[in-house]
Amino acid sequence: MIALRKLAAAQLLEAWEHGQGQSPSYRALALLVAACDEPPELQASLSIGQRDARLLALRELTFGPQLVSVASCPACGAQLELTFSTGDICAQAPDGVTEVTLVADGYTLRARLPNSLDLDALARCADRATARTQLVARCVLEASYAGKPLPAVDLPEALLALLAAQMTEADPQADVRLAMNCPDCDHGWQASFDIVSFFWSELEAWVQQTLRDVHTLAWAYGWHEADILALSPWRRRYYLEMVRG
Ligand SMILES: [Zn+2]
Incomplete structure (x- = not known):
């Protein structure tokens, strides 16, 4: 890194x-x-x-x-x-992976991993369904069925779920889960x-x-902000203690 x-x-x-x-x-x-x-x-x-x-x-x-x-x-x-x-x-991510390829049920997909620009675009979507469609449209680079090109919007739900799982596997730090027990x-x-x-x-x-x-x-x-910020936390603490008596 x-x-x-x-x-x-x-x-x-x-x-x-x-x-x-x-x-x-x-x-x-x-x-x-x-x-x-x-x-x-x-x-x-x-x-x-x-x-x-x-x-x-x-x-x-x-x-x-x-x-x-x-x-x-x-x-x-x-x-x-x-x-x-x-x-x-801290997840062990596969090195330098930026794309995933998925081959299933006659479909072949190539997609890039979502980035900050994608998330920003999604944040402006009105609802989850629109956001999901837009994410697929942005990230799927190539899709085909039985060797024929296919628009990303025509991909079946089950295949998109597989794609999401593969993306999480390729980019594990994007989905951190904590095991909780009450x-x-x-x-x-x-x-x-x-x-x-x-x-x-x-x-x-x-x-x-x-x-x-x-x-x-x-x-x-009467010190300036920049000078106070430049003090080490320890020095700042001592001065604060003195001011507060
Ligand atoms: Zn509980």
């Missing part, structure tokens, strides 16, 4: 600012573009699993390897806290884990705290 830089406080704040009012895909890209030199258009065309693997690595650089997720039990409603590490949900009622289930929304909500909490600290120090010492 490409090397990512740990983001400084000012860069994190800037990425958060860029992502305001934007889609999750855009937010993910805002963070990744700040953390590596690869052109944005190249990063936007990464498969979702490849993008999420980078985001997971950046999350580890930024806030450390431990993740704490909260879920409610679908059977009894109890609140569960699950602690795991970035390594636990200690209250012993119900077990699989919960989806989305690194984009998880990382972004952590970032929001971090921004809120950081801006509050900047405010306190600027108020007390």
